[in-house]
Amino acid sequence: MKLQHWVLLICLGAIWGGSFIFAKVAVAEIPPLTLVFFRVASACLALWLVLWAQGTLKQFPIKMAASFLAMGLLNNVIPFSLLFAGQTVIGAGLASILNATTPVFTVLVAGVLFRQETLGIHKIAGIALGIAGVATMLSGSLSGIVSDPLWAQVACLGAALSYAFAATFAKRFKGLPPLISATGQLSGSTLIMAPIALFASGSWSVADPSVIAWLNVLALGIFATALAYLMYFRLLAEAGATNASLVTLLVPASALFFGWLLLGEDLSAIQLVGFALLLSGLIVLDGRLFARFKPVSTPAK
Numbered sequence: 582m583k584l585q586h587w588v589l590l591i592c593l594g595a596i597w598g599g600s601f602i603f604a605k606v607a608v609a610e611i612p613p614l615t616l617v618f619f620r621v622a623s624a625c626l627a628l629w630l631v632l633w634a635q636g637t638l639k640q641f642p643i644k645m646a647a648s649f650l651a652m653g654l655l656n657n658v659i660p661f662s663l664l665f666a667g668q669t670v671i672g673a674g675l676a677s678i679l680n681a682t683t684p685v686f687t688v689l690v691a692g693v694l695f696r697q698e699t700l701g702i703h704k705i706a707g708i709a710l711g712i713a714g715v716a717t718m719l720s721g722s723l724s725g726i727v728s729d730p731l732w733a734q735v736a737c738l739g740a741a742l743s744y745a746f747a748a749t750f751a752k753r754f755k756g757l758p759p760l761i762s763a764t765g766q767l768s769g770s771t772l773i774m775a776p777i778a779l780f781a782s783g784s785w786s787v788a789d790p791s792v793i794a795w796l797n798v799l800a801l802g803i804f805a806t807a808l809a810y811l812m813y814f815r816l817l818a819e820a821g822a823t824n825a826s827l828v829t830l831l832v833p834a835s836a837l838f839f840g841w842l843l844l845g846e847d848l849s850a851i852q853l854v855g856f857a858l859l860l861s862g863l864i865v866l867d868g869r870l871f872a873r874f875k876p877v878s879t880p881a882k
Contacts, residue, residue: 582820582824586816586820589812589815589820590816590824590825590827590828592812593809593813593816594828594831594832594835595831595835596804596805597805597809597832597835598677598831598833598834598836598837598838598839599800599804599805599835600800600805600806600809601673601674601676601677601680602673602839603797603800603801603805604664604676604797604801605673605844606793606794607790608668608669610790610791611790611794611798612781613662613665613666613669614662614665614777614778614782615778616665617657617658617661617665617774617778618774618775619798619801619802620661620798620802621653621658621661621770621771621806622771622775622802623799623802623806623807624767624806624807624810625764625767625768625770627807628760628764628810629764629768631764631811632761637761640758640761641761641764642761645757648753648754648765649765649766649768649769650772652747652750652762652765653765653767653768653769654769654770655746655747655750656743656744656747656770658774658777659739659743660739660744660747661740661770663737663739663740663743664676664680664740666733666736667679667733667734667736667737668733671729671730671734671737672729672844672846672848673839673840673844674833674840674846674847674848675718675729675734675737675848676737676836677832677833677836678833678852678859679715679734679737679738679740679741680740680741680744680832681741681829681832681859681863682741682859683745683748683829684711684863685707685708685711685741685859685863685866686741686742686744687744687745687748688700688707688708689708689745690742690746690749691748691749692704695749697749701868703865704868706862706865707862707863707865707866707867707868708862710858710862710865711858711866713858714857714862715738715859716855717851717852717854717855717858718734718852718855718856718859719735719855720851721849721852721855722734726851727849727851759810759814759817759818760810760811763810763811767806813825816828823867823869826867827867829863830860830863830864833860
């Protein structure tokens with residue numbers, strides 16, 4: 582990748598890592614489902630404004646409304662709801678680590694459930710290490726070594742599983758401009774979340790959230806969703822999907838750093854071991870590190 586791509590990748594990792602901090606602060610004052618609505622609605626509005634500014638509103642395919650609703654459900658509504666619910670009781674860093682299992686679930690869903698890709702040896706090894714890492718982290722709660730509730734950690738894993746199904750479902754949007762896809766799914770998730778948030782909160786008013794809480798809501802919607810999508814799709818187009826996937830390794834690292842710096846969070850020893858195993862699994866799953874050591878065959882003369 583070029584230097585500009587590395588800068589874009591690092592910035593994206595920092596923004597998505599920061600999203601767990603924004604959510605942790607906001608969800609302390611705003612109910613999770615209401616927060617999900619505010620996140621997707623603000624991001625949706627921002628992307629529609631981008632489409633309007635580019636003069637591409639007429640390109641929006643209304644006929645794909647059902648697919649956008651399904652994608653919004655899988656890629657926004659379910660994972661955001663589960664992550665925000667989990668973050669009411671666990672730290673931003675731990676939530677980001679559990680969410681980093683998305684590539685592991687994606688390979689399992691695409692390769693085992695839908696037979697869309699072949700499971701090579703390195704992928705099987707990566708999955709095994711990832712599962713070992715998750716099991717190690719969860720064992721801390723099961724044994725009472727750590728106080729983080731098990732249900733909250735399972736909720737974050739459920740979010741990662743939903744992202745995996747979304748990645749598989751997203752293949753049907755292959756020929757669609759990325760900005761249109763992002764706007765469509767956020768429109769779908771906003772429509773789904775509006776009645777859910779209204780029912781869950783009882784009204785549109787929230788019990789006196791602070792200015793800090795609202796600033797974190799805007800940061801979630803505008804920076805961590807709308808802007809992050811634009812950055813990710815640019816990286817995807819210019820550097821390719823394989824290089825763009827490296828952001829998965831950066832997000833938990835940045836979330837852990839910001840959580841320690843801003844919220845005073847830290848992980849237990851057993852959670853750090855689990856994180857190390859998961860990180861190793863993601864590196865093995867990626868495969869590029871080991872490809873460097875693969876002998877290059879020379880053609881016979």
